[in-house]
Amino acid sequence: MQRIGVFVCHCGSNIAATVDVKKVVEVIRSEPGVVHAEDYQYMCSEAGQERIAIAVKEHKLTGIVVCSCSPRMHETTFRKAAERAGLNPYMVEIANIREHCSWIHKDINEGTEKAVILARAAVAKVNLNTPLYPGESRVTKRALVIGGGIAGIQTALDIADAGYEVDIVEKTPSIGGIMSQLDKTFPTLDCSACILTPKMVDAAAHEKIKLYTYSEVEKVSGFVGDFTVDIRKKARYVDADKCTGCGLCQEKCPSKKTPSEFNRGLGNRSAIYTPFAQAIPNVPVIDTDACIKFKTGKCGLCQKVCAAGAIDYTQKDEIVTEKYGAIVVATGFDTIKLDNYDEYAYNQSKDVITSLELERVMNAAGPTHGHLERLSDGKAPKEIVFIQCVGSRCSDDRGKPYCSKICCMYTAKHAMLIRDKYPDVNVTVFYIDVRTPGKNFDEFYRRAVEQYGVNYVKGQVGKVIPQPNGKLLVQGSDLLDNKQILKEADMVVLATAIEPNKDVRKIATMLTASIDTNNFLTEAHAKLRPVESPTAGIFLSGVCQGPKDIPETVSQAGAAAIKVVGLLAKDKLMTNPCTAHADELLCNGCSTCANVCPYGAISYEDKQVNDHGIRETRRIAVVNNALCQGCGACTVACPSGAMDLQGFSNRQILAEVDAICR
Amino acid sequence: MSVNNEFKPKIVAFCCNWCSYAGADLAGSSRLAYPADVKIIRVPCSCRVNPMFILRAFEKGADGVIICGCHPGDCHYSTGNYYARRRMTLLFSMLDYIGVEKGRARVEWVSAAEGVKFADTMNSFVSKIKDLGENVRLGDIRCKN
Amino acid sequence: MQELITRAKELLENGTVARVLGWKIGDLPYNPEPAFFETAESLDKFVYNGFCGANLSKYMIEASKLEGKTLVCLKPCDTYSFNQLLTEHRVDRDKAYIIGVGCKGKLDVEKIKKTGIKGIVSISGAEADSACDTLEIDTLYGKKSCAYGDAMLERCHVCKGKEHKIYDELIGESRDTADKERFAEVEMIEAMSPEEKFAFFQKELSKCIRCNACRNVCPACSCRKCVFDSNKFDSAQKANVDSFEEKMFHIIRAFHVAGRCTDCGECSRVCPQGIPLHLFNRKFIKDIDELYGDYTAGAEAGSLAPLTDFKMDDAEPSIVNERG
């Protein structure tokens, strides 16, 4: 049996005006477990807290009920007071007789009666309280960033600048991501490479940053503060320490027919290649599917010409195991496949291209060396049609239901750049809405219309029909004029919807981070915790969380970094002791609880149990206290009642129910 | 004596710590009155509310049980109230099916900013329960102390 | 049946399985009981006929802990239960050799008795291989007959289909028995006034003697220890203080199996008081189908149960008050 002390606060007249405090003290004295009851003007005052300390000693109290204001106000105060008096802080319960009673009731009898019942419920609960102790876990002061695009680079730089070690794992041979494929950036039209490459160099040169390029995360275990990650470093077949990056191997490689990923398949690359000139690291990799040496055993030309002796055909994949305190997902995006959009003739004509392909066409290092030309015949186009929302805002299963957010702006950019460089080219943009919320965004779009004479037509394109003369007949609607437009174009550019990188599902599963129906990672709170995953220690940076442009991506990357820094700055993590716990003898191992856990805190272990003499190995739920946040979803999902929540146990809540209904 | 004979329902309100309990606090600090018949039990999340708690309350003589949580989409734990919503929908449907009066148990989403909504909800719930009268069907032979 | 026995003997003898889980001839012609057979000889007592209604999947929980594989005979509807247990990691697929046995509808002796037939000595026409349209019954009072369909368990009239959802091999033929609307009974109750509903369930549930037969036979009620037997909710089984406790027990039982119940109908089959307990479970199934989309527990191993899932735009609980 507990020895409970009840302390009833007057809160000046805030409580005492409508609750007969003395009466509450008097009635509550006869409750089971109560050995002491008193009232005081202000329990939260130092003198009030001192009274608790004295009573704990005098009456050898094991539990405390404070009848006062909301626990959201002073629960911590009274818990600390109890702790100072040598009691476990979780042996304190608050009966909220101010906000939930005195302040809303006018009749003193009514208020007193209710206050007694609330106090009784708190006493009933404390009778079942047990001391709880926050857990501690260590923090490995190193972060992992998955993805080496602008989001990943920025996050890593910010973490590293704060003085913490950070590793970037990038799947492709170079960091840089999609931003490295862009020609210019809106709304200021700086050259993408000019602003990105210095950041890439900074990342590579930073003493706190380690790059794992051409590498993938293979396995993740552990939890916040203490993750263990296996990274597969894929064999490059080039010794990075020896390679000088002279590029001779690529020049001499006889296999030059592989579509270049970097140029979106619009140009070819050699079998030994760096994706682009400013690649970091500037160390090529051998694509074994294209390499003649790997396919036939003959060739070896690259090895012969490499003066540094860096080519090593015997290299093997390597698994590196590292420990991290925090993991940032920055896996980015890609454009959707257009196979289901036959009406736009993307697969039928080389002159129908995506906007990202246009970036490569416009880029001096691209397949056309920056000349705007038709990919079918190399002729200069005179009429270009842009089609917006291709696959975005689609509720059918061909596209994506969301707005891809960046297309309106990059299309304005493309249209403007084309009109600027080739004033004789007519540009028509078919749009549904032009969405330009952002600093200087609408001004930018208006410039495209007003200064550069880009023809914006409100309406969608129904189909694009390749003509025998090589032109493209575009049939669209002009909703404002209520006309159907037939336009002969030389090129059609599709503002293709973006979607999260294909690998994100696999990565999210490894991290037990939740993902939405569109494969975007879910944030811990849509408004208040937008850069954290519900899974503790996992952070989100860039488009993996939702469509965004470069400035937004960079800000979010910085926000994710500061959250990581905030975590790594701690030496130890104190865990909330009000977590779920499975009773080994009752657990069925059925996985129902794990299915509702938003934090991936529940795993299963085969454990040896002794159930009243029956010794057997059982599959049993184990809650990771560092991950559990104490919501209690699992406790209700559990049919056998094995799962219970400390601090809000089934019996505690039932005791409150019983006390109230008595 | 007629005043004393007035039906005073027993009402248990389960409120999630993050939204509805705070909403109730706001109702209190805004001095928005609602009947003293309502007694609040604090739970971390609406998904902590086990159907056993509700049935137990009825068994022990409660006349109405209301569960309040964060609005869907605003759960502190992201998804808790979505699970609670399904659970409670099924439970209430079952109560209806076995002949318990509709409306004796209710779910309302009340945010921390909705003190007014909290008080309004409690007022309307209490008046509904008063209309329904004493809970006889779920208590049956009532446990009386 | 002979084919089944021959095959079982073969698998026992060649060591594929260590035992056979099937049905054994009972002491009356209509009450075969679940049994393990460990030797070929013991299979002489094996029986599979229209009275073998018992769902054997639950026995596989214990059988999964034994050495070697167990040959288990599962009727089409039993395979749903097996799948559900598989989803919940309660049975080990590698420890089971599943023979999907054909089903021509299972019989309920109570239904035969209800037609006024008493003093049953033997029944023919219920054999698995040659199930007839009419049962010929020898009684102490002479020969009687009863249409097969009239003697069938309620659950067979609303059969989910005769496709085995999981098996290693199939033996025997099935016959389609579904001839009634599955949710008709539930709809009938839904259409009642609250007073009528209350009276209906009050009458049915007041028969409950808390023998726990429903719980013990239910493949979804497979908790190592039931909440009603543990102290976790202060709900340990005791003499019912008030008649509400039966309601509480049956509501919670139905709630705990909601989304997991395969509607196998065993609860109603075994209830010694004849309470139509399936009406609770089927109500939840109907609600789930209507509110969250069609879902059949156990149709597919590994599927996410409706109560461990959600949609952003799920119905609000107040829908219960709105739909009449």
Add this chain to the structure above:
Amino acid sequence: MTTEKKQAELIREISGVEPLKCMKCGKCSATCPAYNEMDIKPHQFVSYVANENIEALVNSKSLWKCLSCFACIERCPRNVQPGKLIDAARQIVLRQKGGDYLKDEEIPELLDEELPQQLLVSAYRRYKR
């Protein structure tokens, strides 16, 4: 309820189309081969139903110019599918007329070796009460 409101609801019911899902992109009109023949354009069909402006709709030329080629149904990004609305509006007109648009005895007359059987079935379903 006004007749127009009732009719709008009827059209929604017959077609299964929810006009509020429309995002007014105009792809239906962009894709329509009979566009130039129509007085009310396919995208307007959606707003006419949404605004319960049924009288004008059923009296429009467009109703009988639609080829039922289903290009708009195929390509509508929001599953609004205006072609279905047009179809439903036609049915309303036919039902109002009372009689069968197609009589059983006319059918042998119409039979054509080249004609797909399905067309006949579909015409029969649509033009017979």
